[in-house]
Amino acid sequence: MTSNHQVVLSRIRQALASARLPAVPTSLPSWDTQPAGDNDWLMETFTRAVTAVHGQVYRPANDQAAIDLILEGVRQLNNAEILAWADSELPIPELGLALRAAGLRVLDAALPADPVARQAKLWELGRAAVGVTGALAGLADTGTLALVNGPGRSRLASLLPPVHVALLRTTTLFPALAAFFAAHPAITQLGSNLVFVTGPSSTADIELTPVWGVHGPKQLRVVLV
Amino acid sequence: MSAANVSFYERVEDALQDRRLHVALDRATGRFGSLRANALASLPNADAVRDRARFIRAHTLGRLDHYLLQFAQAVEANGGHVHWAVDAAAANDIVCALAKRSGVKTAVKGKSMVTEEIHLNRALEASGVTVIESDLGEYIIQLAGEKPSHINAPAIHKTKEQIGQLLHEKIGMALTNAPEQMTAAVREKLREVFLTADMGLSGVNFGVAETGTLALVENEGNGRLTTTLPRLHVALMGLERLVPTLDDLGVMLQLLARSATGQKMAVYTNLITGPRRPGEADGPEELHVVLVDNGRSQLLASDVAEILFCIRCGACLNTCPVYREIGGHAYGSVYAGPVGAVLTPALEGIGPWRDLPHASTLCGACREVCPVRIDLPRLLLALRDEGHRAGHSPAWLKIGLSLYSLAATRPALFRLALTAGRWLTRLLALEGWLTRLPPPLNGWTASRDWPAFAQQSLSKQRRSKHP
Numbered sequence: 001m002t003s004n005h006q007v008v009l010s011r012i013r014q015a016l017a018s019a020r021l022p023a024v025p026t027s028l029p030s031w032d033t034q035p036a037g038d039n040d041w042l043m044e045t046f047t048r049a050v051t052a053v054h055g056q057v058y059r060p061a062n063d064q065a066a067i068d069l070i071l072e073g074v075r076q077l078n079n080a081e082i083l084a085w086a087d088s089e090l091p092i093p094e095l096g097l098a099l100r101a102a103g104l105r106v107l108d109a110a111l112p113a114d115p116v117a118r119q120a121k122l123w124e125l126g127r128a129a130v131g132v133t134g135a136l137a138g139l140a141d142t143g144t145l146a147l148v149n150g151p152g153r154s155r156l157a158s159l160l161p162p163v164h165v166a167l168l169r170t171t172t173l174f175p176a177l178a179a180f181f182a183a184h185p186a187i188t189q190l191g192s193n194l195v196f197v198t199g200p201s202s203t204a205d206i207e208l209t210p211v212w213g214v215h216g217p218k219q220l221r222v223v224l225v
Numbered sequence: 226m227s228a229a230n231v232s233f234y235e236r237v238e239d240a241l242q243d244r245r246l247h248v249a250l251d252r253a254t255g256r257f258g259s260l261r262a263n264a265l266a267s268l269p270n271a272d273a274v275r276d277r278a279r280f281i282r283a284h285t286l287g288r289l290d291h292y293l294l295q296f297a298q299a300v301e302a303n304g305g306h307v308h309w310a311v312d313a314a315a316a317n318d319i320v321c322a323l324a325k326r327s328g329v330k331t332a333v334k335g336k337s338m339v340t341e342e343i344h345l346n347r348a349l350e351a352s353g354v355t356v357i358e359s360d361l362g363e364y365i366i367q368l369a370g371e372k373p374s375h376i377n378a379p380a381i382h383k384t385k386e387q388i389g390q391l392l393h394e395k396i397g398m399a400l401t402n403a404p405e406q407m408t409a410a411v412r413e414k415l416r417e418v419f420l421t422a423d424m425g426l427s428g429v430n431f432g433v434a435e436t437g438t439l440a441l442v443e444n445e446g447n448g449r450l451t452t453t454l455p456r457l458h459v460a461l462m463g464l465e466r467l468v469p470t471l472d473d474l475g476v477m478l479q480l481l482a483r484s485a486t487g488q489k490m491a492v493y494t495n496l497i498t499g500p501r502r503p504g505e506a507d508g509p510e511e512l513h514v515v516l517v518d519n520g521r522s523q524l525l526a527s528d529v530a531e532i533l534f535c536i537r538c539g540a541c542l543n544t545c546p547v548y549r550e551i552g553g554h555a556y557g558s559v560y561a562g563p564v565g566a567v568l569t570p571a572l573e574g575i576g577p578w579r580d581l582p583h584a585s586t587l588c589g590a591c592r593e594v595c596p597v598r599i600d601l602p603r604l605l606l607a608l609r610d611e612g613h614r615a616g617h618s619p620a621w622l623k624i625g626l627s628l629y630s631l632a633a634t635r636p637a638l639f640r641l642a643l644t645a646g647r648w649l650t651r652l653l654a655l656e657g658w659l660t661r662l663p664p665p666l667n668g669w670t671a672s673r674d675w676p677a678f679a680q681q682s683l684s685k686q687r688r689s690k691h692p
Contacts, residue, residue, distance in 0.1 A: 009293065011518065012290045012522045021531065151504040155449070155507050177478060178472070182472070191498075192499045193508060198494075203408060206407060206408070208378070211404050215416075
């Protein structure tokens with residue numbers, strides 16, 4: 001902090017001494033009336049919401065079916081390089097092994113600290129066609145994924161490639177954002193970046209025409225397991 | 226920022242003549258308006274959430290010194306750096322010094338109103354740094370050498386044909402009118418910029434005091450790329466934009482995207498708590514937060530402090546009958562619409578901006594849609610009053626008002642004036658209306674009619690009915 005902080009703070013304190021902010025009621029009625037239901041309801045609501053924002057939801061019968069589904073999807077993109085989270089960080093750790101066993105190239109996502117090496121690495125990662133991540137949670141009412149970065153959990157996997165495949169355990173669905181924050185009071189300690197993803201990257205900056213895949217992924221595929 | 230040489234009323238005249246602008250404005254504001262209404266309807270108990278949001282804003286501002294300190298300490302505890310800027314020049318100096326220290330040649334920037342407010346791009350370019358806007362709309366505006374005309378749709382005043390031509394000329398895109406192809410061309414062009422930029426510049430939608438977290442809300446992914454790829458991230462933030470806790474942030478997030486674009490949640494709500502941590506795969510090595518005062522602390526003590534509740538959703542622009550007619554550029558200020566008509570004179574003084582508070586019909590539509598229920602008409606009136614007291618009212622208004630008070634305080638004179646008015650207006654009226662008055666009253670009839678006076682005054686009518 002620079003010495004300017006004293007100047008700014010003293011100005012604010014001086015202003016507050018005479019400020020007449022509009023009065024607001026000190027006690028408010030309960031406002032958090034998010035709907036809640038059983039797991040089937042959560043899955044239905046979540047699926048509907050993701051679809052509404054141009055994402056796709058897959059509900060394979062079991063973990064092996066999920067692996068097969070993802071392998072099949074990746075094979076359709078010829079010679080695809082994959083930017084995936086570390087095996088241990090995915091809800092299905094066997095997925096990474098299966099991808100490599102299928103002869104697919106899974107890139108190491110960790111950026112070197114050296115600026116020149118870092119930039120070279122970024123160019124390499126920029127070529128990836130698919131990103132594979134594991135969501136910490138899903139928010140049913142908005143169709144949102146919560147992703148936390150960390151060791152083995154790159155931010156770029158959900159951002160650079162044109163296709164983002166996210167694995168999500170059905171047991172981690174919440175009705176809405178408030179419930180998620182309530183269940184994870186220390187969420188910001190888990191990683192320096194928590195991102196809520198609601199659909200693929202989009203814009204409407206040209207005559208309000210919706211276009212997907214502006215700077216981030218054009219496709220978002222959520223695999224519920 | 227300074228008022229352009231052209232007067233506000235001349236800019237308004239130009240805007241009213243611009244047919245293309247009207248088509249673009251009608252499409253955009255109309256669509257935003259209906260999307261917003263639907264999105265709020267999808268929120269259970271929306272009114273209670275808005276009350277809560279208003280409470281959070283009032284509470285935070287009432288203890289702003291406390292929350293700012295808490296926020297700054299938390300950012301530093303997370304490994305970030307906090308800078309305090311008393312004004313625009315100080316903020317620009319801080320960012321330029323950071324750029325120089327790290328040998329920055331290219332900076333990539335996410336959409337941010339506060340950086341527009343302080344004219345950061347100009348300052349950085351002057352110190353030899355190339356700044357590239359990365360939000361699609363902002364990039365288009367930057368290529369065109371223009372300014373954004375809307376808080377969250379900066380290029381709504383341009384048609385797709387204009388944009389296609391621009392991208393063809395500036396970045397060599399094959400000529401097209403298809404927004405999808407234009408977007409793809411910009412993606413490719415900017416990807417290169419993202420991968421090579423030395424510094425990422427962003428604004429901040431909310432700072433969370435408790436955790437030192439920065440919340441950035443966006444749809445394109447450019448904000449995430451800006452804050453993830455370059456090794457240095459500098460975030461600029463108006464110092465009023467705090468919420469105490471993550472739970473409070475949750476309340477604001479329920480309203481922001483719904484009010485702005487009619488989305489239940491934006492595509493990316495990006496919560497940043499410090500720079501890349503040891504062992505983390507990626508992220509910036511350095512994070513700097515610049516807290517910008519630039520008139521806000523002074524505003525806090527004024528009659529219009531309530532404008533600091535604003536969360537920059539843009540809903541008041543979309544609903545304002547004046548904005549919908551004249552667009553953002555006519556205001557001549559960085560912030561347009563009802564919020565701009567209050568914020569601009571409040572931050573920079575009423576003198577150069579005395580006309581802006583009059584760019585309103587006081588219909589109250591802005592107050593109706595404001596997610597934090599800012600009483601914008603009251604604030605506009607307060608600023609009109611301030612302008613009048615500072616002697617900024619036009620001569621005709623002063624003369625008119627003193628003539629009126631002269632007559633209104635003298636019953637005999639008042640009756641005489643009424644009688645004269647009755648005769649005159651009835652003489653000139655066509656079917657009870659005057660469509661054209663002579664100078665100096667012709668300003669009134671340029672855009673509306675004047676009713677002829679009734680045959681009998683109200684008090685006379687009353688007396689004859691209730692003798």
